[in-house]
Amino acid sequence: MFKYFCRLHLSRPINLFLIIESLLVVWLSFLHASGAMFPAAVCMTINALLFFIIYGKSGYIIESPVTKIFCAMALLSVLSFSNYWGYSRFTGGLFFGCSDLQLFCYSLVWLNLYLFYYVYTRQHRDIKLIYIFAILFFIFGVINNFRAYTYFRVVNSSMVQHHYYYFPLMCLPLLFLKAKPIMKYLLILIVVLCTVFAFKRTGIFVSAAILMTNIVIDARFKFKRLIVYSLICVGIFATAYSLMENNENLIRLEQRMNNISEDKGSGRLTNLEGVFAEMERASIETQLIGNGFMSFMAKYRRMVDNEIGSMLYYFGWVGLVIYGIMHVVLLKRILFIAKHPNPEIRRFLSSYVSFYVVVAIYTMAGEFFTYHYLFCMFFVYVGTVEGLISNKRYGFINKLPIKQVNRAA
Numbered sequence: 001m002f003k004y005f006c007r008l009h010l011s012r013p014i015n016l017f018l019i020i021e022s023l024l025v026v027w028l029s030f031l032h033a034s035g036a037m038f039p040a041a042v043c044m045t046i047n048a049l050l051f052f053i054i055y056g057k058s059g060y061i062i063e064s065p066v067t068k069i070f071c072a073m074a075l076l077s078v079l080s081f082s083n084y085w086g087y088s089r090f091t092g093g094l095f096f097g098c099s100d101l102q103l104f105c106y107s108l109v110w111l112n113l114y115l116f117y118y119v120y121t122r123q124h125r126d127i128k129l130i131y132i133f134a135i136l137f138f139i140f141g142v143i144n145n146f147r148a149y150t151y152f153r154v155v156n157s158s159m160v161q162h163h164y165y166y167f168p169l170m171c172l173p174l175l176f177l178k179a180k181p182i183m184k185y186l187l188i189l190i191v192v193l194c195t196v197f198a199f200k201r202t203g204i205f206v207s208a209a210i211l212m213t214n215i216v217i218d219a220r221f222k223f224k225r226l227i228v229y230s231l232i233c234v235g236i237f238a239t240a241y242s243l244m245e246n247n248e249n250l251i252r253l254e255q256r257m258n259n260i261s262e263d264k265g266s267g268r269l270t271n272l273e274g275v276f277a278e279m280e281r282a283s284i285e286t287q288l289i290g291n292g293f294m295s296f297m298a299k300y301r302r303m304v305d306n307e308i309g310s311m312l313y314y315f316g317w318v319g320l321v322i323y324g325i326m327h328v329v330l331l332k333r334i335l336f337i338a339k340h341p342n343p344e345i346r347r348f349l350s351s352y353v354s355f356y357v358v359v360a361i362y363t364m365a366g367e368f369f370t371y372h373y374l375f376c377m378f379f380v381y382v383g384t385v386e387g388l389i390s391n392k393r394y395g396f397i398n399k400l401p402i403k404q405v406n407r408a409a
Contacts, residue, residue, distance in 0.1 A: 014120065014123060015129060017055075021113075021116055024044045029373050030144060035096025038098040042101065048112045055120075055123045057119075057122075063390045064386045066329060067118065069325060071111075073319070076289065076319050077319075080292045080319070081107060084103070089298045094303070107294070111379075113379040117380050117383030122390055122391060127177075131177070134171050134174035134175055135175070137377060141166075141168040142190060145168065149162070149164075149197040162198050163374060165203050166375070169191050169195075172191065172351075172354055177384075181214075181229070182232075184214055188207055188211050192204070202362070206357065209361060210354045210357050213353050213357055214354065268305050271309055272304070275296070275310075288316045288318050291314060293314055296309075296314070306364060307363040307364070308323075308363060310367045311369075327359075344392055345392050348385055348388070348389065355381060355385075
């Protein structure tokens with residue numbers, strides 16, 4: 001069975017490109033603490049360019065509204081990046097001393113991943129390898145989350161929050177493409193546990209929002225089903241809470257939740273106020289197209305940690321408008337999926353809504369288009385699901401060998 005699977009999938013050149021891309025995602029994500037995301041981004045760019053030359057088609061750009069808005073954002077990002085040329089920028093902190101080429105490749109990782117997995121799905125309908133990759137990424141994400149907790153708690157004797165819970169969280173939409181309702185709630189429970197051990201407040205909000213939206217979707221807006229699914233989830237999480245009652249990790253998280261108004265979201269509101277104040281004083285050109293990718297870090301040695309602020313500072317008012325349009329496009333996409341007559345498209349609703357819930361919440365609590373090493377699996381997801389939707393809408397031509405085509409005929 002395993003030999004047949006390898007012969008069927010691993011012998012195809014398109015799948016070799018996929019495996020290389022997936023390994024680069026792992027390199028970029030799990031080894032980011034050493035600055036590996038920058039050389040990984042260069043290798044990813046080379047692999048993607050070769051892949052697009054062989055399998056890409058110009059017509060793919062106009063198939064999906066998400067592709068169109070992403071390409072518009074990418075063009076503005078390239079234009080804004082020109083602000084880096086001509087002066088010496090700060091290379092410490094999250095830059096890890098990277099070159100301008102490495103930073104440029106890294107700035108477009110999100111588009112790279114989206115287009116790669118979109119083209120792959122359009123050219124190769126079977127997403128088994130992508131799903132297997134998501135499962136493995138989720139498992140190692142959970143392991144890395146608890147390894148990070150062990151390191152900070154045991155080795156450093158501290159209860160500092162860390163971001164490794166992102167890795168399993170970002171796999172949820174991909175896993176929801178095929179997971180049954182009970183399995184979905186178990187996956188959410190695992191993510192909640194990872195969030196507790198990471199002491200992250202936003203992760204709790206995101207997990208709760210994903211849970212509630214999936215209850216409503218799985219119940220199909222029917223009252224009795226809604227009650228049943230709600231009781232099941234309450235039972236699961238009540239049991240988990242009772243097992244962790246008086247647990248020091250849960251207490252630490254509760255303390256951070258209570259302090260949210262005092263620390264202004266770990267300084268995010270202060271950063272946002274500073275961004276708007278500085279952009280009011282900036283030149284017209286800067287106000288329009290911004291200061292360039294990660295320019296706030298280059299100037300102030302810290303991140304904005306707020307997507308609205310980062311979009312305005314990096315890409316100006318034009319970027320912020322495009323970003324707003326992106327949210328409109330994604331919301332319209334959800335309505336398109338929910339109302340589509342094809343049940344195979346409607347089954348994407350749960351995962352797509354879960355995807356958007358995270359995007360919407362991290363608009364105020366993160367930088368979705370900057371922290372690629374944390375959010376890269378989301379762009380893998382949206383590229384994959386948009387490719388699947390396009391296959392259903394525009395058809396799919398499988399390039400089989402002539403003998404196999406004749407047999408099929």
